[in-house]
Amino acid sequence: MKLSFIRRLNWMLTGVVSVLMLVSLAVQTNHVNTLFRPLIEPELARKAEVVGSYVVAQIDRAVALGFELDKLVGVDELLSDALAANPDVKYLALEIGGRLHAFSGTEEARSGSRLTVADAPPEGESPQFLDTVLALEGNEAARLHVGVDSGYVRSAMNEVVFDLGSVLIVAILLNIEILLLVVGSSVAAPLRRVTAVMKQAADGHLGVRVASRNRDEVGELSRAVDWALDSVQHKADMTASEQAMTKIGMMQRVVELRFAIFIFSLAEELTRTFLSVYIKQLFEPVPGLSMEMVIGAPIALFMLLWAVSQPIAGSVSERRGRRAVFLGGALLSFVGLVGSGLATDLIQLIVARCLTAVGYASVFIAAQGFVIDATDPKQRAQAIAMYAGGILSAGVCGPAIGGVIAGQVGFRTTFLISAGLALLAAFMAWQVLPRVRAAQGKSSRGLRLADAVLCLRNPRFVGLAVFSAVPAKLGLTALLFFLLPLALDDQGVSQSWIGRVLLLYWLLMIVVSPMAAKLSDRSGQRGGFLVVGGLVAAGAAWVLSMPGSLGTALAGVALLGVAHAMLGAPQLAMLADVCVKERAALGETTVIGMFRLIERLGSVVAPFLAGLFLAHYGYAGALKGIGAVLAACVAVQLLLSALFRPRPPADFPQRTPA
Missing domain, CATH: 3.30.450 (Beta-Lactamase)
Structure with a gap:
């Protein structure tokens, strides 16, 4: 249906x-x-x-x-x-x-x-x-x-208008999330439940029931289906029926979990606009390290722990259940965000951010695992897309709201508000996720060194993961999360405007990503999308390095959003093409986990590399340096593609010239 x-x-x-x-x-x-x-x-x-x-x-x-x-x-x-x-x-x-x-x-x-202010202004112009x-x-x-x-009054009025415009965009996306939750849980999910029950009944499992508590028309339909099944039931396979009912109930909760993920992602995204500035305020000299390197340490450690914790948390969630890992991760994030807001020095902030990183990794891997458990393979792609949509929506709403809140109440209070959102997401997940272990009986293991060796022996995998996925994360973290907020703050740009600039990136990701995915599927030229996207990302870094006002920052962020939208879907599609043997030997989930782990190394390296460039060359030089690194990665990717082209199948030998 x-x-x-x-x-x-x-x-x-x-x-x-x-x-x-x-x-x-x-x-x-x-x-x-x-x-x-x-x-x-x-x-x-x-x-x-x-x-x-x-x-x-x-x-x-x-x-x-x-x-x-x-x-x-x-x-x-x-x-x-x-x-x-x-x-x-x-x-x-x-x-x-x-x-x-x-x-x-x-x-x-x-x-x-x-003084010239007493001179009369030109006709038609105000003084x-x-x-x-x-x-x-x-x-x-x-x-x-x-x-x-x-013009002060006019600029003040324009500031209010821009704030209202940002609130409008956030309100529309928030409205979409609420509609998906309300319509999905009240109409769509019950109708899917009715459909699933009827299909189970057609297969002979007459013990299944819709068991809807709704008092609306959908509830009346559900009770009518249950009465019909009661009247025709003679002998039902109760074991199969119980398993089917468990599966149907889990599928219904995926829609409700999306809103919890949206709220949880919003908690971290609120801090995007000012995190590097906040770290700078807590800076204390460290012998042998520049200020820029020290500022990059909390961001790099956050990304490193996030990457390392995901496979560990995934293995734990397989054994202990998705619900326990989600709730534990949300509570860790709550403690970390509170600690970040109350930190009085850089050491306390680093410890708090490490707790937050482990919590975020646990929440996202547990939620993704629940979506996989709760959906059939035919519906899994749509369910994961819906789950990822909540994260993207939070990426749009968070910087805009966080910039306004930080500008009004300060950085520390914004962290505490984020902590409250993480706690709210934990409460929602506590009601949505099943109390039983979602994956009992499954054998699971984390990533092993042998898996990495097997994947890294494939030069096409290396070209895709190391020289396309890693640079994408490096560019995102170095440019958008580290250098740009610091550079704009140094120019005296308000936190509200920094939030609006970052908002543009996520808006373009939401708008351009589906179009890029569709075009790459139709053309089949996924490698071309990766090359063009990588070059556009390098160009975005050079645009951001140009002297100017907010106009150049908006143009650079727009280019970066388009570039990363061109990279996202083709990367995963190409991964299946270049890792046929690896997927057969390790399984698709393990290969994707290996790819994601390597990809996030770009986020780990980014703050240190950007800080090193910043210490020696200033903001413009650092932005150009990141652009040069991104361009070099595209060149290496092209070289590997040329040297290790896929061989044609044996059934279709190449033609020889006559």
């Missing part, structure tokens, strides 16, 4: 709600402009008067002590200090007899020894600065000018 109507219903409801939200955003924007603009402009004038009155009082005091006004020294320093304490003030100028005696601020407000003039006591020829950017 494809349930296309349910999918159409989801998209229809999402579209209606999105339009309503868009209209609401337009109304709120207009309301903010009409309501708050008249209130902000007088407040700016009062702020200028307060700042100017403080400076005037200092100068009047010096004059009252007998100093001559035109011979006062240190006035420039006084103006500079007042300006530094009030960044929204653009200039302070002491004017005596029409000529500047002291000045501090933007040079655009003056021309030589006179660049709002100039407030304060007279000095006992000297009519002396005046203090306090200038505020006339």
Whole structure:
């Protein structure tokens, strides 16, 4: 049962709600402009008067002590200090007899020894600065000018609009997640349960029942099916029926688990925009290591433990059950996030981040294992795609929300909010996941060194994993999670804007990934997608290194999102093509686990490599260095592809020229 109507219903409801939200955003924007603009402009004038009155009082005091006004020294320093304490003030100028005696601020407000703010602006243009003039006591020829950017109100209003736009995007994605949960658990999952029960009954397992508790029309349908089965049941295979009912019940919980994974992923994504900046604030000198290398250590250790813990947690979940590992991982993450928010030095933060990494690895591998347990092989790809969709949605929502929250309440409080989300996800999983062991009776083992040796002996696997997957993770971690937030923060960009910049990457991943996957399947040229994607990622690093404003950052992040969207699906599809013998010997799950483990080494190396480049070459040089590494990996990948082309099957010998 494809349930296309349910999918159409989801998209229809999402579209209606999105339009309503868009209209609401337009109304709120207009309301903010009409309501708050008249209130902000007088407040700016009062702020200028307060700042100017403080400076005037200092100068009047010096004059009252007998100093001559035109011979006062240190006035420039006084103006500079007042300006530094009030960044929204653009200039302070002491004017005596029409000529500047002291000045501090933007040079655009003056021309030589006179102020230009009194000049009339060109026709049709508003003045660049709002100039407030304060007279000095006992000297009519002396005046203090306090200038505020006339565009400050407009930029403040635009900031509100951008925040509302980010909230709109997040609200739409959150609405999709809630609709998937509500419609899926109330309509789609019960209908799938009815379908599964009817199929089991057709196979002779008459002991199965829908057993729905819903009081709606779907519940009425379920009870009607149960009454029909009661009336025709004579002899049922109860053992098979119990197994079928267990499988049907697990399948119903996959939809509900997606929302728990979304909430849990959101907890980590909230910290993406400021994590490297937060680490920088806790920096303490370490002998023999640069500041950039020390800042990269917590991120690298997080990625390393995440990679190493996944196969271990997967093996434990096979023996102890998915539920126990999920809950244990969520609680570890809760403790780690709380510890990150309360850390007072770098050592405490590293310990807390290590706990968080183990927790995240445990949660994701347990959730993925439950999805595999609960679905039939024919439905498994769709179920895993739905599970991964929750992670991608969190990647879009997290940076935008986290940037706004961090800008309003600070980094530490944002970590505590993340910890609360991790605890909420644990509570949801506690209700969704079955109490029994999900994989009893299965034999499992973790990755072994022999598996790695067997895979690494395949040069095509090496070309794919080491020179395509590893650079993709290296670029993501080094550029998006490490260098870019630090560079933008160093330029004075707010946390809200950093969150919006990172938001663009995940949006493009969501939009472009399905299209890239479809095109790669149709063309069959997966190697070409990997080469083009790798080169675009290298180009993104060079764009990010260019001097400029947020425009270059947005362009570079957009290119990186498109590049990684082109790499994702073709990599996994190509893995099946290049590892035929390895999959036969080790099994598909082991080969994928080996591939994922090697892939995450890129995330481990990235902070150290980026920190090394940053310490020696600065932000622009570090970004270019990462781009050069990505380009070199593409070159090696092409070389390996040329040297180790797949041999044609023996049944189809190559033609020889006549």
